[in-house]
Amino acid sequence: MSPSPFTRRKFLLTGAAAASSAWFLSACGGGDDSPGQGSSGSAAPQVAQADIDKAMDTATTLTFWTWVPDIGNEVKMFMAKYPKIKVDVVNVGQGAPHYQKLRTAIQSGQGAPDVTQMEYQYIPSFTLGDQGSLLDLTPYAPADLQSQYPEWVWGQVKINNGLWGIPQDTGPMGLLYRDDLFTEAGLKAPATWDEFGAAAESYHSKNPKSWLFNVAQNQPGQLVAYLWQAGVRPFSFDGQQTVKIDLASDQAKTVVKFFGDLVNSGAATNDADFNDSWYQGLANGKWASLPIAAWGPVFLQGTAGKTSGKWRASTLPQWKAGDNVSSNWGGSTDAVLKLSKNQIAASQLALWINTNKDSMLRFANEQFLFPPLKSVLSDPQFTGQEAKFYGGQKVNEKFAQISDTVSTEFGWLPFMDFVYSNFNETLGKAFADKSDAVAGLQAWQDGCAKYAKDQGFTVS
Amino acid sequence: MTTTVPTRAVAPHGASSAPRARRGLSASRRRQIGAAYALVLPFLVLFVAMVVVPLVYAGYLSFYKKKLIGGTSFVGAENYLRALTDPSFLSGVGRMGLFLCVQVPLMLVLSLFTALALDSGMMKLAKVARLGIFVPYAVPSVIATLMWGYIYGPDFGPIAQMARGLGLGVPPFFSGTGIFFSIINIVNWEFVGYNMIIMYAALRSIPTELYEAARVDGASETRIALSIKIPLIRPAILLTVIFSVIGTFQLFNEPNLMRTLAPTVIGSDWTPNLYAYNIAFVNQDANYAAALAFLLGIVIMIISYAVQLGAQRKERRA
Numbered sequence: 001m002s003p004s005p006f007t008r009r010k011f012l013l014t015g016a017a018a019a020s021s022a023w024f025l026s027a028c029g030g031g032d033d034s035p036g037q038g039s040s041g042s043a044a045p046q047v048a049q050a051d052i053d054k055a056m057d058t059a060t061t062l063t064f065w066t067w068v069p070d071i072g073n074e075v076k077m078f079m080a081k082y083p084k085i086k087v088d089v090v091n092v093g094q095g096a097p098h099y100q101k102l103r104t105a106i107q108s109g110q111g112a113p114d115v116t117q118m119e120y121q122y123i124p125s126f127t128l129g130d131q132g133s134l135l136d137l138t139p140y141a142p143a144d145l146q147s148q149y150p151e152w153v154w155g156q157v158k159i160n161n162g163l164w165g166i167p168q169d170t171g172p173m174g175l176l177y178r179d180d181l182f183t184e185a186g187l188k189a190p191a192t193w194d195e196f197g198a199a200a201e202s203y204h205s206k207n208p209k210s211w212l213f214n215v216a217q218n219q220p221g222q223l224v225a226y227l228w229q230a231g232v233r234p235f236s237f238d239g240q241q242t243v244k245i246d247l248a249s250d251q252a253k254t255v256v257k258f259f260g261d262l263v264n265s266g267a268a269t270n271d272a273d274f275n276d277s278w279y280q281g282l283a284n285g286k287w288a289s290l291p292i293a294a295w296g297p298v299f300l301q302g303t304a305g306k307t308s309g310k311w312r313a314s315t316l317p318q319w320k321a322g323d324n325v326s327s328n329w330g331g332s333t334d335a336v337l338k339l340s341k342n343q344i345a346a347s348q349l350a351l352w353i354n355t356n357k358d359s360m361l362r363f364a365n366e367q368f369l370f371p372p373l374k375s376v377l378s379d380p381q382f383t384g385q386e387a388k389f390y391g392g393q394k395v396n397e398k399f400a401q402i403s404d405t406v407s408t409e410f411g412w413l414p415f416m417d418f419v420y421s422n423f424n425e426t427l428g429k430a431f432a433d434k435s436d437a438v439a440g441l442q443a444w445q446d447g448c449a450k451y452a453k454d455q456g457f458t459v460s
Numbered sequence: 461m462t463t464t465v466p467t468r469a470v471a472p473h474g475a476s477s478a479p480r481a482r483r484g485l486s487a488s489r490r491r492q493i494g495a496a497y498a499l500v501l502p503f504l505v506l507f508v509a510m511v512v513v514p515l516v517y518a519g520y521l522s523f524y525k526k527k528l529i530g531g532t533s534f535v536g537a538e539n540y541l542r543a544l545t546d547p548s549f550l551s552g553v554g555r556m557g558l559f560l561c562v563q564v565p566l567m568l569v570l571s572l573f574t575a576l577a578l579d580s581g582m583m584k585l586a587k588v589a590r591l592g593i594f595v596p597y598a599v600p601s602v603i604a605t606l607m608w609g610y611i612y613g614p615d616f617g618p619i620a621q622m623a624r625g626l627g628l629g630v631p632p633f634f635s636g637t638g639i640f641f642s643i644i645n646i647v648n649w650e651f652v653g654y655n656m657i658i659m660y661a662a663l664r665s666i667p668t669e670l671y672e673a674a675r676v677d678g679a680s681e682t683r684i685a686l687s688i689k690i691p692l693i694r695p696a697i698l699l700t701v702i703f704s705v706i707g708t709f710q711l712f713n714e715p716n717l718m719r720t721l722a723p724t725v726i727g728s729d730w731t732p733n734l735y736a737y738n739i740a741f742v743n744q745d746a747n748y749a750a751a752l753a754f755l756l757g758i759v760i761m762i763i764s765y766a767v768q769l770g771a772q773r774k775e776r777r778a
Contacts (some may be wrong), residue, residue: 103744171723218723276609286615414529418742420741424724454527
């Protein structure tokens, strides 16, 4: 199994959400003429408030598949608000195992949940073709929903005219760095990647046992975030059968060559990340910086506890001097399955826990999920926190600012599992072997295009 | 050992008296037959539900092709033909063949040696040693791999740190060839004790009179081990060989977990099982994975059969 790098956002090692025993089996496919059939989204009429009120006052049991630790807290708040609705929270695994079980349940038409955790890059694979399995939430959502999110977040869930999930958390990219090591080496947080590359060379020459950063040989999520930041738009899907795969564009080659050259010269390491050895490296000063998403600061705090007070957060270096652009890595939504027999109640659960401000503040401040909602991103209860680990810096505020700079309109393919797994055998392998990274990028492009054709897609 | 069965079956009723005997014994005999079936039934039900039905379904799947776009179609043997020319599958089978040639002899020689040592009765604390060698088998392979992953760690693993302390290079546990031996070592560690127990149990069932007679004839302990013990436990050894052949070709947990440490060295096709798993769950192509699984099953059957045949021929010659 691929080490599912794109799910690393859930770093919290605390107990997983309590899985309850009762299973609600939705017996058969929602063949009734429910709104939102078809992935390209139909202009379904808005569900009337009276129908919603009625559904929320009817005794109903919902099943919610999620791996988010302690999400039971927010679900309890929802159940307190709607006492007639009972929600069974079930954790069937995180990342790949979650999606495998979900696909199996959907295929068999039995045992699928009403509401499920769904990462952004997986949405297209579940809205695929005529048998799209996600419910278009447009008819259930309030009209002003779009205005509550930064534009790029909305673009991740509103695809081909359908609203396929309610954003729960995001991962805008920033740079965490060791202030002490930077000062010692006479460095400042670099403004551009060019400066960053030069700093990597000089830093390592002064510190033979330490490097400025790591280019993970197994982390497509991080590399895609770099591409995203550079303005590369390698993927798109029209919701029917046409995909665009453009990984080997000139722009993408420039990005990949930059990192490949640093690896080949020895100025950057090429370690696999999110394993024990990498954790220990972070804790022991093997790297002076870590380009990572907004879920990174709390993760690092838990991993490198003994370096408390030495880290700072900053924006990512820029590809063009003077720009201030970021990208996203990770985060997820709550989506409703078409198979659900309680579509109204299910969509209200997804909407309520992710748009109610108290619930979202709780997610942000207790579970450390980085919020997508503008109202939380600007709430002093969230942004005002001073993080001791970061020398008292207001890290949330920093990343809230970064969230505003994430560039928009980044699409995904309906088979990101394959794309990410293939990375390890192509571009990731080039990083690992210190061979030609651009050739590795081309191999990645070719592998993905071949897979798409084999699966019957039209590749444009 | 096969001689006892026919005598027991034939002795009570000869060919001519069979019908009468069957009628005469019918009540108790029928009850016995009924009891036998009743005892086998739970197994049979589970076997059919959990093995036969999934096998038939997988066989059915393997003749179809399902695309993400365009749906399902019958393709006959296409999946099998594709597998036979698929370099990923073939190299995986080849790699496991090599693994078999290196790992299994090493493991079984170690197992046999420890079993003989324990059986010799010359060891102090034999019970403790026996348990100690067997304990790794009780450790789930997932845990074992995580533990060894830490030990192998190139930065903070104890071996790497010791090597650095002594001014030596860090052993390349996760390099292309290194990983092969790293995994061999884990599998050996896990299964030496298991195979040892099988051989040890067989050794204990050898009548001690044979040893006494040999000693009277002046045989040394080594001679007894080579000429009496090993030949007499040959069936047990054959059993461990066949288990090992099957286990090797189905290698999955260890490489799958080591992938987090060496993601680009262990590809998705490192072992045939890993490849089929990735085809099914990453590439979402259950049909091709079913064909791969069937082919792998056939490879295992052929090799197991060849091993058995070879051993029997040897026995006949001996």
